[in-house]
Amino acid sequence: MIPTEAHGTIALQPSACTSCMICVRECPTWCIELESHTEQVSEPDARRPKTVNILDAFRIDFGLCMYCGICVDLCPFDALAWSPEHDLAATTAGGLVLGIDELSRAWPNRNPTSGS
């Protein structure tokens, strides 16, 4: 009944997120929170260690989110996507804040090449 491309909620593919903060900065209601740290990765034959961002926490407050899709459009790494999942009602205001686990569970499986 609900089309698979429906704008029910926004899902995250954590492995694709580089913690670049673009979505966090551009969200008009500032409802995305991100925590990350950097780590040095040494690769054989590399001249010097590489610094990478490690995503620690990613939260969207769907109480505030206005489903504008700016975060989905601007993410350079396709780590955010629309999902038809819509059964997100909560019995507390805090229950509308979803973290990495819930956001990645909502990842749509309409495009098998872009994620799990």
Added chain:
Amino acid sequence: MTPLQSSALERRFRVSGHPQLLISVLDVGLACCALEVGAAITAGLLVLEEPEHSAVLEPRMNVLLISGTVTDALAPGIIRAWEALDEPRVAVSFGACANTGGPYWDAPTVTKGIDQLIPMSVYIPGCPPRPEALIAGLARLAGVGDAG
């Protein structure tokens, strides 16, 4: 008569897929979100009880359904509508505006969430939420009723 009392509609509904839920809804539709409540009725997700049946069937609970932007000017009307509702009563917030102020989170005249005014049982996210999200949210009331 406040603007709220004249615009709010009290109707009895069955919730599609949840035969145990007979609810009396005081529908306070204040902005764009209110259209989705109408969409849920048109789609058959909320089934209006015939008035002749409504007279005999006791609603299981009275629901104050607030959809849309609540301004501080309207806030006293929301509180009065809640206080006038018979027990057992629950309040449901539908959409970002009612939940937190939503797109108007920075506006000085918009109430930042109706839970600042009255106790809430269910918050339904969306801007606007889908009609199906309204049904999923109302289904949460089954649990609320059992607990209370």
